Amino acid sequence: MALPRTLPSPVVSARRVPPPARVRPAPPFPRSINIQLTSRCNLRCIMCNHDRLTAPRGDMPFEMAARLLDEIADQPGDSISLQNMGESFLHPRLVELIAHAVERGIQVRMVTNGTLVDEETARGLIASGLQRIAFSVEAYTRERYEQIRRGARFETVVQNIRTLHRLRDEAGSPMQIELHWERYQEDEQFVKEYARFWRPWCDVITVAPLTRLDGIQYVGRDGRVVPVPPPPTPAPRPCRFPFGFAVIKHNGDVCPCCVVSDHQIVLGNVKDRTLSEVWNDEPYRRLREAAGRGDFRDWPACAACTLMRQ
Numbered sequence: 001m002a003l004p005r006t007l008p009s010p011v012v013s014a015r016r017v018p019p020p021a022r023v024r025p026a027p028p029f030p031r032s033i034n035i036q037l038t039s040r041c042n043l044r045c046i047m048c049n050h051d052r053l054t055a056p057r058g059d060m061p062f063e064m065a066a067r068l069l070d071e072i073a074d075q076p077g078d079s080i081s082l083q084n085m086g087e088s089f090l091h092p093r094l095v096e097l098i099a100h101a102v103e104r105g106i107q108v109r110m111v112t113n114g115t116l117v118d119e120e121t122a123r124g125l126i127a128s129g130l131q132r133i134a135f136s137v138e139a140y141t142r143e144r145y146e147q148i149r150r151g152a153r154f155e156t157v158v159q160n161i162r163t164l165h166r167l168r169d170e171a172g173s174p175m176q177i178e179l180h181w182e183r184y185q186e187d188e189q190f191v192k193e194y195a196r197f198w199r200p201w202c203d204v205i206t207v208a209p210l211t212r213l214d215g216i217q218y219v220g221r222d223g224r225v226v227p228v229p230p231p232p233t234p235a236p237r238p239c240r241f242p243f244g245f246a247v248i249k250h251n252g253d254v255c256p257c258c259v260v261s262d263h264q265i266v267l268g269n270v271k272d273r274t275l276s277e278v279w280n281d282e283p284y285r286r287l288r289e290a291a292g293r294g295d296f297r298d299w300p301a302c303a304a305c306t307l308m309r310q
Ligand SMILES: C[S@@+](CC[C@H](N)C(=O)[O-])C[C@H]1O[C@@H](n2cnc3c(N)ncnc32)[C@H](O)[C@@H]1O
Pocket: 041, 047, 048, 049, 083, 084, 085, 086, 087, 088, 111, 112, 113, 135, 136, 180, 181, 182, 209, 210, 211, 212, 213, 216
């Protein structure tokens, strides 16, 4: 979805859907990794399919997460995100794990709904050395925000973000604070108002296109809930996710992307193996072969994937 050129600074567009991949060898280790520290969530956002997931809910054991981070620290890569389909701030040892990662030289980006980042947690985050935190917030008014983020209070999130921003500045911490939202039908006026409201409390605003996941709905410009339209092109395209990205679920399952968020494609498990072993093993290689060609006859979840048709 093209964004207007007139987006007020510092709004930037985060391109979520990668362009078609060419077949090329994968690096020996994923460049970018999401670790699902918990699959539990405290909200029921209208665009998210979290409440439709059937996989059992749970938290990643501290030892498994720490071992993964140690392995990641020894490998080249871009950054990691300690979240995936869940609210990581529900994990009882999240701040400890962030500190563990940062100490080992890993670039960490947290993505959160912000409801649980209270003052004490904010101080812990600053002390942990976390480099970047993105708050997922789709609105600048209480009514619209609470319509989308069901179960959240707008005032709480506003206060949490402002407090973190203030404490960050007082501490002279280099942590980047990002406001992030998935754009659907919002017009330029909305984007301007959004930026005007949030600009004082963040360093950057990122906007990504809303991903079409089956059955999701969203709030249109006029406040009505509307279905997301079907993807414009019928045929799947090659997919680059298996060439550089991995999601590690809370139980150790390794999945190729966030689309198969219900463990539909599991390429291995890191309970008893390293991520490197799983990444270089046969199931991943087979998926790469199919993904490079865009031929998903043996991969029904990919054949049904709408992300690659947007
Ligand atoms: C699944 S959430 C997990 C982290 C945290 N619970 C949160 O809301 O930020 C990660 C990101 O996915 C976004 N998201 C949810 N549903 C989406 C959809 N249908 N398409 C694209 N992004 C979506 C959220 O807004 C959030 O920025």
